[in-house]
Amino acid sequence: MPNPGRRGCALVFAAALAALQCACAQQLSPRVHEVPRLLAEARAEGLPADDPLALSDDIKASVAKHVRASGSARERIRLLEDYLESRVRFEYASNRTLTATEAWRAGRGDCMAFTNLFVALARHVGLNAYFVHVREVQDYYERSGRFFVSSHVAVGFGSGPDARVIDFSRELSAWRDMSDWRLAAYKTIRDVEAVALYYSNTAVDRMLAGASDDAERLFRFWLGRAPTVAELHNNLGVLLNRQRRFDESLSLLEGALRDFPTFKPLYTNAIVAARGGGQLARAQELVRRGEALEQDDPFFRVVHGLTLYQMEDYRGAVRELERARSDRPESVAILAWLTRAHYRAGQSSRGAETFAAVQRLAPRSPIVQQLVSEFPHLARRGDGNPEPRESERK
Template structure:
């Protein structure tokens, strides 16, 4: 499972994959008394309706940045060579930009801080590439979900990188390209889409810092730009819950479910209703979360890892076989299944799974699987 350098840009608290597009509510549940407009006004948090975060431009370029570009990237080069030199300047002999998953910066901020997450890097690259005359755009990449060690939190990840149009074809530019997989779902973003994601990230950041006013202003800005983004409503619900306004939190979560049946919202509602003593409602939403998880191959892989760790190889095998039926292109599934068969003493089956892992893996992982196969051949 890759993604060690990717930005977690979605909902806070107990998260799960949003599956399906139809809203689901238990029988007899009434619509929340709080309107969407009221959730966004800020009155319930004591925040002015007219307040807003400082204006921000993700890709603004100043004179220091232009001088840096002139120093490292001669004018008149083709787009391919231009982006090569920009990347070299950012990562090697110029800024030596450092990765920090928890810092979201604009291009200008990343330039001076010399660090940031995938969005920070992409902001800086896009800004410099456009300044150099290269057609660079934002691209959103959906990467596999991951769980915390206790299996309680599922982070549904969206990663941002850049896509450059070349005279022939296109090129992906990524902070951590070795972990990027072209098979992941991806789509182009407008600059306004990217700005909404920036505000969401900053909302989560300030929420974690305990600054509820800044968090609210950024989340509201994200929803003004993109009001039908379910995970931002989930984050807004979590902000209200942390401030003790459970009625508003419920309304935020229900809005997220109405938009996309957001499973993070389902999970948070289960906890909210348990807190309110509504055990029947809590159980209903908790069951929905388990259904979402069981449908997802990466959660099954997580269960297989847990079973393997406790030497329950039969369960690990069953989880992995189901995961592979749902997602046959993930080499890590075959790797763990090969190890499971190896623990069970079934060497031919283990060898077969390592062959399949190598077939679906990138070059670096293929070499590791070939080494494993060579070791098996000597046994």
């Protein structure tokens, strides 16, 4: 079943796992002793401890040739943008969170990789650059049957009316210089929070690779040092749900909802935890609380649909899953659950149609075989009418 996750272009598992607002009104100290100290603590505990903003000597020499440290701040920003466009030719690549050095060498990465690189280069040439975070700007995507939602990070310069944001755009595979009313969507964050977002993504990658113990240690380490990063609470909740530690997950996520009441993935994953722990009334209460906030979130609709499916309200499940499908028509996972719901609701012809869509989109996916195992008549081509057998509810 889906597990939403989130990353920061910063990945956060939003309940379907699954990978980042203050108009930059204040400028934070760009680099204090806090991050090196915390990385040293992580290293002492045997955790990954690379500084995401560290630059190799060859990169420092390369940018120094292109950007004159003696020029005005505006001129240095212009030259740095030109350097990244002409020398590095940086391109967008989803789900590639890299350190500054890795991003420079690869010439591609997600918004966090770009921001790590731009902030590190800017500071090297004497610019007071900082991180800004946008939870309201989210991107949804699916990988291997799991859903992900990513928030967004960008680069900030200056403060007050002189504030500027350089935002890497997935759509344009380029950056945009934002200096108008849209800055109100961006919130300045400390380096510690930016590093915590980076390592939250790292922990998500570990979890997906099957190294759940390592991932949990990373989540808990940075959660203890950067509790203001909602993505850490959310992603640890996903990990606990994946391990069927539902009561522990629900306690964590409900606590986070008190601090981050508008952070959508928390509702989705809390519903998963409540449902997994058999607290269906609690799950429905969470649905009611989150519904107004999440009404346009396709993954919230998926989880609500699965809650109704588990409660054997199959027609209600169809309704919610159809709404999710309208937003994500090529999601194989949504179509698979919609197939199940249609058949359980006695809607055989519609179930056959959605199953055909699953086959068309992912003919070799294990999801196809799972559906055939649950509904053996699907193996008989063209026969969508026989009643399905009762299968184990998942």
